[in-house]
Amino acid sequence: MTTTDPSPTGVTHHRTCPLCEATCGLELTVRDGRVARIRGDRDNPFSRGYLCPKGSVLQHLHADPDRLRRPLIRRGQDPATATYEEVSWPEAFAEVERRLVPVLERHGRDAVAVYLGNPSAHTLSGILYNRVLVRALGTRNVFSASTVDQMPKHVSCGLLFGGPLLIPVPDLDRTDHLLMLGANPLESNGSLCTAPDFPGRLRAIRARGGRVVVVDPRRTRTAEEADEHVAVRPGTDAHLLCAMAQVLVTEGLAAPGRLAAFTTGLEDVGAAVAAFTPEAVAPFCGVDAGTIRRLARDLAAAPTAAVYGRIGTHTTAFGTLAAWAVDLLNVLTGNLDRPGGAMFPTPAHERLRPPGPGRGYRTGRHRSRVRGYPEVNGELPVATLADEIETPGEGRVRALVTVAGNPVVSTPDAGRLDAALASLECMVSVDIYRNETTRHAHVILPPPSALERSECHLAFFGLSVRNYVSWSPPVFEPTGPGEHEIIARLALIASGQGASADPGTIDELLVAGVLGPAVADPDSPVGGRPVDELAAALWGPTAPDRLVDAMVRLGPYGDGFGARPDGLTLERVAASPHGIDLGPLTPRLPDLLRTPSATIELLPAAIVADLGRARAALAEGPREGLVLVGRRHLRSNNSWMHNLTQLVKGRPRCTLQVHPDDAAAAGLRDGDRAEVRSRAGAVVVPVEVTDAVRPGVVSLPHGWGHGQPGTALAVAAAHAGVNSNLLTDGDALDPLSGNAVLNGIPVTVTPV
Ligand SMILES: Nc1nc2c(c(=O)[nH]1)N[C@H]1C(S)=C(S)[C@@H](COP(=O)(O)OP(=O)(O)OC[C@H]3O[C@@H](n4cnc5c(=O)[nH]c(N)nc54)[C@H](O)[C@@H]3O)O[C@H]1N2
Ligand SMILES: Nc1nc2c(c(=O)[nH]1)N[C@H]1C(S)=C(S)[C@@H](COP(=O)(O)OP(=O)(O)OC[C@H]3O[C@@H](n4cnc5c(=O)[nH]c(N)nc54)[C@H](O)[C@@H]3O)O[C@H]1N2
Ligand code: SF4
Ligand SMILES: [Mo]
Numbered sequence: 001m002t003t004t005d006p007s008p009t010g011v012t013h014h015r016t017c018p019l020c021e022a023t024c025g026l027e028l029t030v031r032d033g034r035v036a037r038i039r040g041d042r043d044n045p046f047s048r049g050y051l052c053p054k055g056s057v058l059q060h061l062h063a064d065p066d067r068l069r070r071p072l073i074r075r076g077q078d079p080a081t082a083t084y085e086e087v088s089w090p091e092a093f094a095e096v097e098r099r100l101v102p103v104l105e106r107h108g109r110d111a112v113a114v115y116l117g118n119p120s121a122h123t124l125s126g127i128l129y130n131r132v133l134v135r136a137l138g139t140r141n142v143f144s145a146s147t148v149d150q151m152p153k154h155v156s157c158g159l160l161f162g163g164p165l166l167i168p169v170p171d172l173d174r175t176d177h178l179l180m181l182g183a184n185p186l187e188s189n190g191s192l193c194t195a196p197d198f199p200g201r202l203r204a205i206r207a208r209g210g211r212v213v214v215v216d217p218r219r220t221r222t223a224e225e226a227d228e229h230v231a232v233r234p235g236t237d238a239h240l241l242c243a244m245a246q247v248l249v250t251e252g253l254a255a256p257g258r259l260a261a262f263t264t265g266l267e268d269v270g271a272a273v274a275a276f277t278p279e280a281v282a283p284f285c286g287v288d289a290g291t292i293r294r295l296a297r298d299l300a301a302a303p304t305a306a307v308y309g310r311i312g313t314h315t316t317a318f319g320t321l322a323a324w325a326v327d328l329l330n331v332l333t334g335n336l337d338r339p340g341g342a343m344f345p346t347p348a349h350e351r352l353r354p355p356g357p358g359r360g361y362r363t364g365r366h367r368s369r370v371r372g373y374p375e376v377n378g379e380l381p382v383a384t385l386a387d388e389i390e391t392p393g394e395g396r397v398r399a400l401v402t403v404a405g406n407p408v409v410s411t412p413d414a415g416r417l418d419a420a421l422a423s424l425e426c427m428v429s430v431d432i433y434r435n436e437t438t439r440h441a442h443v444i445l446p447p448p449s450a451l452e453r454s455e456c457h458l459a460f461f462g463l464s465v466r467n468y469v470s471w472s473p474p475v476f477e478p479t480g481p482g483e484h485e486i487i488a489r490l491a492l493i494a495s496g497q498g499a500s501a502d503p504g505t506i507d508e509l510l511v512a513g514v515l516g517p518a519v520a521d522p523d524s525p526v527g528g529r530p531v532d533e534l535a536a537a538l539w540g541p542t543a544p545d546r547l548v549d550a551m552v553r554l555g556p557y558g559d560g561f562g563a564r565p566d567g568l569t570l571e572r573v574a575a576s577p578h579g580i581d582l583g584p585l586t587p588r589l590p591d592l593l594r595t596p597s598a599t600i601e602l603l604p605a606a607i608v609a610d611l612g613r614a615r616a617a618l619a620e621g622p623r624e625g626l627v628l629v630g631r632r633h634l635r636s637n638n639s640w641m642h643n644l645t646q647l648v649k650g651r652p653r654c655t656l657q658v659h660p661d662d663a664a665a666a667g668l669r670d671g672d673r674a675e676v677r678s679r680a681g682a683v684v685v686p687v688e689v690t691d692a693v694r695p696g697v698v699s700l701p702h703g704w705g706h707g708q709p710g711t712a713l714a715v716a717a718a719h720a721g722v723n724s725n726l727l728t729d730g731d732a733l734d735p736l737s738g739n740a741v742l743n744g745i746p747v748t749v750t751p752v
Pocket of ligand 1: 411
């Protein structure tokens with residue numbers, strides 16, 4: 001452990017914060033078995049001491065009396081009257097087996113659905129073990145938070161570059177010009193772009209003479225700090241970006257440079273976006289044609305520039321098209337894969353592969369039973385989970401396993417899903433809280449707290465603005481099984497091996513899955529060596545750590561199990577408690593491309609077809625009436641950090657922001673209560689009149705709506721707010737990705 005400064009002053013530990021994608025370095029002081037203080041780690045080369053209010057209260061999350069320490073079994077069907085009984089771990093797994101196996105036997109594999117939530121991306125268990133559970137369940141009914149989030153980016157990158165994880169990130173520290181759409185990193189600290197102290201990095205762009213442009217229907221804190229704010233109409237970014245591409249092509253400003261040698265479709269871009277003239281899209285986007293033209297010219301004129309779109313662009317009806325158009329502009333301006341542009345990281349655990357064509361990215365290998373939605377990345381849209389539970393027939397979902405998810409708050413048409421969950425024959429939740437979702441579970445299995453596990457953010461090393469690696473051991477001994485062990489046991493139960501089978505067999509399988517292909521590859525530094533010998537050499541306190549060691553040693557900076565003696569091992573990473581800076585991002589194309597042509601396929605057929613849908617929407621014109629968008633607050637984290645007094649104190653934050661003109665038209669004043677109604681449902685909320693929202697747009701944050709019967713979140717219940725996803729519509733999806741439309745929801749607002 002990273003121990004200095006022995007008592008009485010305390011013991012210092014260093015680790016990264018697990019709460020958001022920024023992965024800031026933390027310095028924790030532990031005294032008398034308790035965390036006495038958390039500060040930003042000033043010696044962390046990546047975060048340099050930065051942290052936000054959430055990172056500094058991790059000890060309160062750890063100490064939260066409502067955080068579950070032991071498994072619970074629910075007695076009684078109705079959460080309002082049910083009791084939840086603490087049981088031993090063996091009893092809990094036996095109960096899972098007793099409930100789950102009969103469903104599988106009677107109704108088949110597809111009768112069990114699984115939902116994987118956001119914190120799964122922040123744990124080694126989530127990254128390395130969840131897929132074992134998914135495979136063991138053998139169900140097509142796989143759902144995750146990805147389809148209320150970033151799935152459009154996976155699809156567009158799959159089509160453009162040949163892999164859903166080949167996601168370029170804006171090179172924040174070197175760019176001269178950042179065009180940012182649908183992102184508010186001053187509250188969110190960034191997403192699909194790991195950059196601790198995102199705010200500071202943005203300020204640095206301007207300090208060095210660069211320019212930051214923010215496109216957002218709200219004048220956010222990020223927009224306030226930018227050089228320019230463009231208040232776009234919700235759901236129209238794809239059109240805006242296509243119009244910018246149209247300008248670049250017609251004004252002869254397209255200059256892809258070295259990218260042209262390995263890009264196909266360039267010559268057809270002009271025709272593909274011809275209909276999206278600035279004049280045609282201006283009324284649709286609510287941005288005047290002159291501004292659109294200038295945005296395009298500024299982008300082209302900048303020495304280096306990066307276009308970056310995030311959740312506001314993805315959770316719309318044209319999410320994939322917007323995600324694609326972001327990288328279309330990066331390609332057309334020659335900014336993809338060059339310093340200061342949008343670049344591909346080189347994570348320490350990357351699996352090395354020789355360059356060459358891939359099989360191509362496909363979706364729709366199967367379809368959802370009720371609505372016929374295409375599979376994407378092995379998943380179905382979570383917006384259709386309630387359909388699959390409610391609709392009778394062969395393959396109906398009768399059991400659900402949730403891992404680190406709160407879909408009753410986080411997914412569209414939440415009221416309907418809430419009711420559907422209550423009807424399940426079996427529900428098992430791996431979660432640290434009894435909340436709006438897990439109150440429906442027959443068994444809740446709580447993993448250790450974030451301070452009781454190793455911390456290593458594999459998912460975000462591949463999305464970082466600098467190449468960086470870090471790993472830290474647990475601060476406290478876990479009091480129950482690790483999350484990976486819980487998941488492994490569930491997988492063993494699902495595959496018929498029973499509640500008392502040895503989870504170590506799963507660990508071995510995973511290690512063999514990493515080492516096996518390497519020893520079989522004659523070009524690998526370990527080619528021909530016995531797997532057992534390498535496996536025996538792995539380092540780390542738990543099985544997932546040893547798996548990471550294998551990946552790092554075989555990775556781009558790795559020691560190749562001795563072949564490159566100066567290379568990285570996890571043990572060496574652990575010896576650097578502040579993490580290791582592996583340098584700025586470097587150009588990686590064309591070698592990284594995995595499309596069938598081994599080029600950037602700029603105009604995939606699916607995109608060309610969807611441009612037709614975008615043209616049709618343009619022809620219909622903007623719709624009348626108010627639309628709802630979301631927002632984030634620095635002291636929230638989706639739905640699950642509202643149980644910490646430190647984060648919810650102060651003015652209530654779950655308010656409906658309304659522009660003064662719209663408030664006047666509706667007869668609403670600041671502080672009034674209003675009913676917000678959509679096709680899906682209605683909520684009553686306090687109104688906050690502010691010109692920070694564009695006229696025609698109202699904003700309500702997601703993640704609230706606590707205090708439901710059967711939940712055990714005392715602080716959150718006292719700051720309940722309303723669930724904004726009672727308003728979002730389960731039928732509204734981006735057809736290419738299956739991502740839910742969470743922004744731009746038609747609503748009416750009336751005083752109550
Ligand atoms: N309207 C609207 N809806 C949205 C969004 C929006 O912008 N607007 N944003 C969407 C986005 S981006 C996301 S990512 C989703 C999030 O959707 P979800 O992932 O479904 O929801 P979270 O609120 O993140 O819930 C996380 C759950 O994990 C539990 N948890 C925390 N730590 C751990 C852990 O270490 N292990 C385990 N097993 N459980 C843990 C928490 O108690 C909580 O129950 O919400 C989406 N929903
Ligand atoms: N404090 C805090 N940090 C978080 C989270 C949190 O809940 N709280 N959640 C984490 C998660 S899971 C994620 S995915 C990230 C998300 O990180 P971001 O993508 O930065 O998400 P937001 O802060 O919600 O910013 C989205 C912005 O999009 C705007 N918007 C809405 N509709 C549109 C539109 O149609 N077009 C455009 N251009 N803009 C639109 C909204 O007004 C909002 O300002 O944040 C992460 N970090
Ligand atoms: S910005 Fe994110 S990673 Fe950094 S301290 Fe805050 S929650 Fe943690
Ligand atoms: Mo997210």
